[in-house]
Amino acid sequence: MKITKLFFTITIFISLVTSAQDKAFTLQEIWGGTFRTQGLQSLHSMKNGTEYSVIERDAASGAINIEAYSYETGEKVRTLISTASIDDLSTFQGYSFSKDENRVLLSSELEQIYRRSSKGIYHIYDVPSKGIFKVSDKKIQSPMLSPDGNKIAYVLDNNIYMLNFVTGKEVQLTDDGKKNEIINGITDWVYEEEFSFVRAFDWSADSNKIAFLRFDEREVPEFSMDVYGKDLYQKQEVFKYPKAGEKNAKVSLFVADINAMTSDQIKLGDYKDFYIPRIKWTANPDILSVQVMNRHQNNLDLIFVDAKTKAAKVVLNEKDDAYIDITDNLTFLEDNSFIWTSEKDGYNHIYHHAATGELINQVTKGLWEVTSYYGYNKKNKTIYYQSVENGSINRDIYSVTLDGKDKKRLSQKEGTNDADFSADFSLYINYFSNATTPYEYTLNDGKTGKVVREIKNNKGLLEKLAKYDVRPKEFSTIEINGEQLNTWMIKPKDFDPKKKYPLFMYQYSGPGSQSVTNSWNRANDYWYMMLAQQGYIVVCVDGKGTGLKGAKFKKATQNDLGNLEVQDQIAAAKYFGGLEYIDASRIGIWGWSYGGFMSSNCLFKAPDTFKMAIAVAPVTSWRFYDTIYTERYLMTPQENAKGYDDNSPINFVNGLKGKFLLVHGSADDNVHVQNTMQLVEALIQANKDFDWAIYPDKNHGIYGGNTRLHLFNKMTNFIKNNL
Known part of the structure; x- marks a missing residue:
């Protein structure tokens, strides 16, 4: 009797251990951060090369410190700054050093504007004297210390200011800045989003000159967005957004001489409808480099400007049949x-x-x-x-x-x-x-x-994941439409090649992107494992137009976005559907942003291949998207209407047979909810049944609070009910 009881106990223990290793992933865990990796703090390498600095909070006092550590040992070497010894500043969120590391710019009360832009309160800390002062009582943008550490330039209300610490003199370099009209020293929305920079000014190496861009966006059409909030009346956000084929801001270049107290516009040449995606002073304090690109973005001039003579000379030219990346x-x-x-x-x-x-x-x-x-x-x-x-x-x-x-x-x-x-x-x-x-x-x-x-x-x-039924990615290449395409696949546990499994495809597919990488899991990967645990096979294929396989492969989709990429996803679905273990009648696809554009097209254009699709924050017509991104790949709608319309999901809603879930955030400043509304209206007029969801006041990322959990719960249920 005792032996039997012991055997029963051991059996139960073994069963518990085995079941623990088969633990299923849940959406609450995935989006609650259970599987989040530990990272390193953003660090600054000190000029001596042997130390780095990081921000830390002192657990005992609550003070915010900048600590210096030894690279070699990882041991703390010294405390550079501590709010415990600063009367006028109790906290800060970021910092940057002057070139000689004697002054530190500290940021606090940061307020996000768009994807890369913010404004905040900034202080200057003088390391030798341990003194500190506030740059401005108002929230400013993009402050930058001069190379000698004695000055700072920043933007306030679309104007550039310069403050000299030695003399205490503040100079307003521009006075015509006005919201939705003139911007000095920072970029407009479309430059920020597509050329990936906000600060549009730079100090010369001798700290005596500032080059800056001026944006005249008075003729740029405005886009308005309702922000509902919790008040009785909603608010309206109005900003300049140049859609494909519309007018861009007129950009011009100026050089301000701090000593001479002058500001001169630089004539770069006979350019019309052009971009200035980068300015940067060279090692010579009198020579400024300027990159000028035509609107088609297939011709780039690197120009050197002599700050003394104001002469501009092209030193390098790049041309491309498609486009040039900045x-x-x-x-x-x-x-x-x-x-x-x-x-x-x-x-x-x-x-x-x-x-x-x-x-x-x-x-x-x-x-x-x-x-x-x-x-x-x-x-x-x-x-x-x-x-x-x-x-x-x-x-x-x-x-x-x-x-x-x-x-x-x-x-x-x-x-x-x-x-x-x-x-x-x-x-x-x-x-x-x-991947492992x-x-x-x-x-x-x-x-x-x-x-x-x-x-x-x-x-x-x-060790935590050892308790779970982790489903590994299997990397391979498949030949589709004459190309070897990178792919990964996640299979259910106890996969049986004699059984039939439903297939769920993920892709992004945008120009130069890559979704198939040998890297550790992101949150979505655990979701794919969860789906695999529930009997789905999940795959991802990087088709033509994606990156890192040469310019020819990347630029194959030029002037025809959504054609070859869609063909590749359809062909890949048919390839997988032809495998013995895939149920070809149960294939679904999903994507976000460009991927939502793709998944919509796949469902509408190949109704006999895909049973269902999910599109999150999709572009539904490139006519609705911004000039810089869209025209880089399609030219303007006036020049290439066919490229815009032949692959717009709005024009192919009659092909819908399967199940379709459409999702968008109402405050998406990037891919406007207009895209979804236009597609919804087209689907209604075609009398097509579909599901959709709008997340109030959420931007392109659709997150905050329980938002992501709710979204992925909705998508999971949609998959389970329709695939």
């Missing part, structure tokens, strides 16, 4: 020669040009892409970069000398490696993950790549 990789060496990245040989590579613009040499070359440029070490004339040389779904860190010799692969593990180098490039922090390894952070030698010490890992997360 980057922040331009780096000036001491002799004013410069490092530049380009796709002109068909793949993104690094080039070295003389100060006059002539090509000195192509630094990297091969049938692979440089994916990140980390910087240049002038001491040993070495460039550091990331590339996909080891397979387009992987990322590795490399070094190469300026003459293109002595290339070294510094990263050791296969997967996704990223780097944060010390100021002198002697050391770097390696950020590594792959959550983020690992190590300190590595900048010459050899050898690990100096481990900083942090996520083994605790792996």
Whole structure:
């Protein structure tokens, strides 16, 4: 009797352990942060190259500190700033140093505006004297310390101001700024979103001049958005938003001389309807670099402006049959020669040009892409970069000398490696993950790549996941429409190739994007595992138009967005549907933003292939989207109406047979809810049944509180009920 009881107890224990390893994922856990990885704080590499600084809160006192740590040991070296010893500032959220690190710009009370822009209260802390003062009583934008640390420039109410700490003198450099009319020193909405920058001014190396852009957006059409809130009446947000084919802001360039108290407009040449996506002072304090691009974005001039004579000269020109990508990789060496990245040989590579613009040499070359440029070490004339040389779904860190010799692969593990180098490039922090390894952070030698010490890992997360039925991604390539396409697949546990499984496809598919990567899980990946636990096979395919396989592959969709990409997803669905273990009558697809545009088209254009689709925050007509992004790939609607209309889901609603869920946030300043409303009206007029949901006052990300949980619960139920 005792033996039987013991056997029964052991059996129960084994059963509990086994079931624990088969634990199912839940949406509450996924969106509650249960599987979130530990990360590193954003750090600043100190100029000595041996230390880095981070913001920390003192647990005992509650003070906010900037602490300096040793790279080599990871031990705290000193406290640079503590609010415990500052009477006028109790907290701050961010910081930046002057070049000599004697002054620190501290930000607090930050208020988000759009995706990249914010305004806030800023203080200057003087390290030697430990003194502090507020830059302005009002919330300002994009403050920037001068290279000598004695001045600061910032934007307030669309005007640029300069404050001299030594003299105490404040100068207002512009006075015509006005909301929805004139902007000085910061970008308009479309530049911020599509050229990825906000601060539109820069200090010269000698701290005596400020170059800035001025946007005249008076003729740009306005877009208005209701923000409902909780008050009796809703509010209306009105901002300038140039939709494809409409007028852009007129941009002009100025150089202000602080000593001479002058501000001069620079005539760049005979350009019409153009963009200035970057300005940057060179190593020479009198030479400003300006990038000017035509509206089609297939012709780029790098111009050098002499601040003394105001003369402008084109030193480099790039042309492309499709478009040219804008980057922040331009780096000036001491002799004013410069490092530049380009796709002109068909793949993104690094080039070295003389100060006059002539090509000195192509630094990297091969049938692979440089994916990140980390910087240049002038001491040993070495460039550091990331590339996909080891397979387009992987990322590795490399070094190469300026003459293109002595290339070294510094990263050791296969997967996704990223780097944060010390100021002198002697050391770097390696950020590594792959599909089976959550983020690992190590300190590595900048010459050899050898690990100096481990900083942090996520083994605790792996131990937690050991209790769950983790469904791994299986990477492969499939031949679709003449191309080898990267794909991953997640299968249910105890997969039986003799059974039939429903297939659920995810994709994004936007130009230059990549969804199939050998990297650790994001929140959505746990959702896919959850679906696999419930009997679905989930796949993702990167079709034509996606990135990191060369310019030809990426730009194949030019002037015809939503055609070849849709064909690839349809063909992939048919390929998978032809496999013995896929139920071809139960194939669904979903996507967000560009992916929602795609999933809508797939369902409408291939009603016999897809049983259902979900589209979240989709573009439904590129006529509704902004000039810079849309015209880069389609030209204007006036020039290419066919490219806009032949692939608009709005024009293909009659093809809907399956089940369709349409979701949008009402306060989406990026992909306006207008897109969904127009598609809804078309579906109604075609008498098509569908489901839809609007999330009040939510932007393109549709998040906040329980919003994501609610959204994914809705999508999960829709899949279970219709696939």
